[in-house]
Amino acid sequence: MDLLEYQAKKLFRQIGIPVLPSETIAEPRELKQLRIPYPVVLKSQVKVGGRGKAGGVRFVANTIDAIAAARTIFNLAILGEYPEIILAEARYNAERELFLAIVLDYQLQRPVLFGSICGGIDIEKLMQNLQQVVVDTEFSPFLARRLGSQMGLSGQLLLAVSGIIEKMYELFCTKDLELIEINPLGVDAQGNLMALDGKITIDDYALTKHSEFTNLSTFKREEVQQKTTHISSFPAFSTTEPKIKTNLSIPKSIRWLDWQDKKGKIAILVNNDDIASLCWDLIRQRKEKPACAIILDDLAGQESLFKQQFLEMMETLRQMNSVKVLLLNFWETEVVNRAIAKTIWELFESSPQDTNSLTGEDRAIIPINDSLERSRRSSSEIKLDDNISESSQSIKLVIRLAASNIEQYQQEFCHDEIFWTNNLEDAISQAIALSKMK
Amino acid sequence: MNWKLNNQIIVQGTENSHQMLQCINQMKSYGVEVLAAISSGHPLIALEEIPIFDLVEEAIQKIGTVETSIIFASSEHVLDVCLEAIAAGIKQLIIITAKIPPLDTIKLSKIAKLNHIFILGPGSAGIIIPQKLCLGTLQPEYFSLGNVGIISYGQSLIYEVAWILNQAQIGQSLAISLGQDKIIDSSLLHWLEILNEDQATEVIIVIQTAQDIDYSSLELMSQSISKPVICYIFGSQTPKGKVFRQGVEILNNHLSHSLPDIYSFRKTISNVKKLGVTLTQNPSEIPQLIRKLL
Numbered sequence: 024m025d026l027l028e029y030q031a032k033k034l035f036r037q038i039g040i041p042v043l044p045s046e047t048i049a050e051p052r053e054l055k056q057l058r059i060p061y062p063v064v065l066k067s068q069v070k071v072g073g074r075g076k077a078g079g080v081r082f083v084a085n086t087i088d089a090i091a092a093a094r095t096i097f098n099l100a101i102l103g104e105y106p107e108i109i110l111a112e113a114r115y116n117a118e119r120e121l122f123l124a125i126v127l128d129y130q131l132q133r134p135v136l137f138g139s140i141c142g143g144i145d146i147e148k149l150m151q152n153l154q155q156v157v158v159d160t161e162f163s164p165f166l167a168r169r170l171g172s173q174m175g176l177s178g179q180l181l182l183a184v185s186g187i188i189e190k191m192y193e194l195f196c197t198k199d200l201e202l203i204e205i206n207p208l209g210v211d212a213q214g215n216l217m218a219l220d221g222k223i224t225i226d227d228y229a230l231t232k233h234s235e236f237t238n239l240s241t242f243k244r245e246e247v248q249q250k251t252t253h254i255s256s257f258p259a260f261s262t263t264e265p266k267i268k269t270n271l272s273i274p275k276s277i278r279w280l281d282w283q284d285k286k287g288k289i290a291i292l293v294n295n296d297d298i299a300s301l302c303w304d305l306i307r308q309r310k311e312k313p314a315c316a317i318i319l320d321d322l323a324g325q326e327s328l329f330k331q332q333f334l335e336m337m338e339t340l341r342q343m344n345s346v347k348v349l350l351l352n353f354w355e356t357e358v359v360n361r362a363i364a365k366t367i368w369e370l371f372e373s374s375p376q377d378t379n380s381l382t383g384e385d386r387a388i389i390p391i392n393d394s395l396e397r398s399r400r401s402s403s404e405i406k407l408d409d410n411i412s413e414s415s416q417s418i419k420l421v422i423r424l425a426a427s428n429i430e431q432y433q434q435e436f437c438h439d440e441i442f443w444t445n446n447l448e449d450a451i452s453q454a455i456a457l458s459k460m461k
Numbered sequence: 462m463n464w465k466l467n468n469q470i471i472v473q474g475t476e477n478s479h480q481m482l483q484c485i486n487q488m489k490s491y492g493v494e495v496l497a498a499i500s501s502g503h504p505l506i507a508l509e510e511i512p513i514f515d516l517v518e519e520a521i522q523k524i525g526t527v528e529t530s531i532i533f534a535s536s537e538h539v540l541d542v543c544l545e546a547i548a549a550g551i552k553q554l555i556i557i558t559a560k561i562p563p564l565d566t567i568k569l570s571k572i573a574k575l576n577h578i579f580i581l582g583p584g585s586a587g588i589i590i591p592q593k594l595c596l597g598t599l600q601p602e603y604f605s606l607g608n609v610g611i612i613s614y615g616q617s618l619i620y621e622v623a624w625i626l627n628q629a630q631i632g633q634s635l636a637i638s639l640g641q642d643k644i645i646d647s648s649l650l651h652w653l654e655i656l657n658e659d660q661a662t663e664v665i666i667v668i669q670t671a672q673d674i675d676y677s678s679l680e681l682m683s684q685s686i687s688k689p690v691i692c693y694i695f696g697s698q699t700p701k702g703k704v705f706r707q708g709v710e711i712l713n714n715h716l717s718h719s720l721p722d723i724y725s726f727r728k729t730i731s732n733v734k735k736l737g738v739t740l741t742q743n744p745s746e747i748p749q750l751i752r753k754l755l
Contacts, residue, residue: 072715072716072717124712126708126711126712126715127563127564127708127711128706128707128708128711129563129643129644129704129705129706129707129711130706130707130708131707131708132566132567132570132644133567134564135708137708137712146716146717149716150712150713150716153709153712155708155709160571196564199562199563199564201563202711202715204715222715226562226563226564227560228536228560228561228562228563228642229537229562229563229564231535231536231537232537232562281700282699282700282701294617295615295617296615297615297617297618297670297695297696298617298618298621299699300670300695300696300699300701301618301621301695301696301744303696303698303699304695304696304697304698304699304742304743305743307698308698308742308743354603354617354620354621356600357602425603425620425624446628447621447624447745448745
């Protein structure tokens with residue numbers, strides 16, 4: 024999970040990394056109450072980088088300019104992301120800009136300290152001068168000094184920068200970070216340091232250990248209401264938030280992967296990400312296009328929830344218009360496989376697809392695509408044209424279950440629109456053939 | 462020093478009783494004896510005939526030496542319960558729980574190395590030797606006895622590959638799930654060596670994702686492993702982005718300020734081919750590849 028700059032700077036402040044006086048702004052008119060003396064810099068709080076070049080960082084000299092600039096920034100999407108917050112910060116005159124970062128190296132399985140004498144927005148120059156020190160065994164301050172020395176620093180500045188690295192490392196460990204970055208670390212004419220920007224990525228796996236981060240989206244709104252400048256005591260991260268316990272019996276919902284192909288006709292529903300990759304591979308290797316992939320985690324014992332989620336998913340697929348076939352491939356115990364098979368079959372038996380087991384009222388609320396509407400109207404008339412028959416709008420199912428007694432499934436759960444098989448290659452062929460039918 | 466696998470184990474992490482019970486019942490049918498369950502103070506649940514203890518050392522005192530513990534504890538407790546097991550003399554840990562904080566896994570790895578402890582996982586589904594041994598959550602009904610070893614990180618594709626082999630009347634000698642976390646203690650090379658020495662195994666299948674191929678292990682493998690290896694690489698047709706492991710790569714990607722490109726895996730795959738490794742991207746090709754190699 025990425026923190027925004029102002030959240031990262033809050034952590035910096037707590038640990039003693041120097042940051043500038045700043046205020047968070049949720050609406051331009053709040054700038055009227057700004058307690059930071061001008062000139063001030065307004066920074067868009069977005070998770071993506073490259074704000075400066077995109078115009079998300081503006082220097083302003085007075086309130087009127089500030090409000091105008093804030094309006095512009097709030098309406099500026101950077102790589103598709105709009106800011107909800109702007110950070111107003113005091114201006115700083117840096118003589119030089121350094122770069123510091125600590126990153127978890129997954130190859131070495133160790134944290135690595137990074138530094139560059141060329142901090143700032145010129146990434147090429149930054150990378151060309153990048154130095155690293157691997158924290159192999161235990162961390163000790165001399166490792167930070169080693170990095171500083173590799174960067175070409177010496178004397179007082181070396182000591183000061185090492186101190187910052189030590190504090191960054193402390194945050195890295197205590198908060199289970201994946202990445203912490205200060206770019207630029209400003210150095211003024213007197214050799215004082217200031218973290219002018221900050222990025223922190225918390226490891227998603229560690230969120231259960233850190234209750235202060237688990238409700239971050241609501242937290243953001245709350246803390247903006249309690250807004251103060253850095254001078255008064257900053258509200259610490261809430262420790263009264265109830266800790267979210269990992270409990271395997273909490274049902275997990277259907278998860279759509281962000282793989283989408285609008286021209287794709289085959290949707291994939293599986294219970295594991297790797298199986299989704301496999302099915303996607305096989306379809307594409309035959310030069311066909313899968314439409315999307317949906318994962319159902321943790322199925323055991325959640326039958327009623329599965330029914331509801333399955334129906335919602337089918338509706339979403341129907342509204343995608345292009346999807347003609349849903350391919351299922353589940354690896355569960357025999358008992359669970361059977362339960363899933365039965366549930367799906369019962370759903371199909373009890374409600375022919377054009378009504379989708381919704382009441383008339385529900386149908387009015389959910390937007391129905393044109394072709395579906397046309398088919399419903401035309402079914403009451405006598406039509407010889409096959410193209411507008413009801414069944415052409417329904418999504419066919421190809422269900423692959425690794426059962427040796429698959430014929431039993433075919434008999435017991437027999438339905439026009441469901442095809443049962445225990446062979447994946449056959450399932451793929453069947454799905455492709457069905458997707459090509461009118 | 463090698464894994465000593467037998468049918469007598471303990472389990473830890475009773476707070477995830479549902480998953481634990483399911484696994485115990487499955488393993489029971491394979492003759493696995495769960496000699497104790499460690500609750501670590503969590504509310505006790507009735508586990509039929511299995512005695513429950515608060516501490517591993519209490520259990521060991523009562524039941525005697527046990528080599529292996531299977532860990533079901535919640536992710537934030539895994540480091541602690543593993544350290545407890547190691548301190549009580551357990552030599553082998555199979556960590557079923559996934560999504561352990563990486564810094565915890567690193568700590569655990571360091572201590573395991575110092576104490577010569579073998580770990581599978583985190584996020585492992587365990588190991589199965591058809592008709593002999595089943596430790597973990599791999600479902601025995603999908604396997605048959607034979608001469609092909611399967612090494613994978615996750616468990617699902619083990620099932621798919623085993624299915625294809627079974628259809629072709631080819632059985633499995635051993636199947637192992639190394640673990641799905643980004644940092645795992647299990648070593649691919651170590652298990653390749655085990656299968657290389659295993660009498661029953663004649664061919665080894667390694668399953669990897671295109672976005673995260675352990676190229677260096679494959680390089681070392683081509684020098685030290687004598688038995689034929691088939692590398693099944695999946696996911697090259699998916700829009701998944703490359704997994705960056707090296708610090709510099711991660712930093713570069715982080716700083717590059719643009720939307721991630723879909724990484725082309727053709728280069729990596731051709732590099733793997735250059736190592737002389739038999740490669741496939743479609744598991745249904747595996748049986749014919751095996752026939753060619755043997």
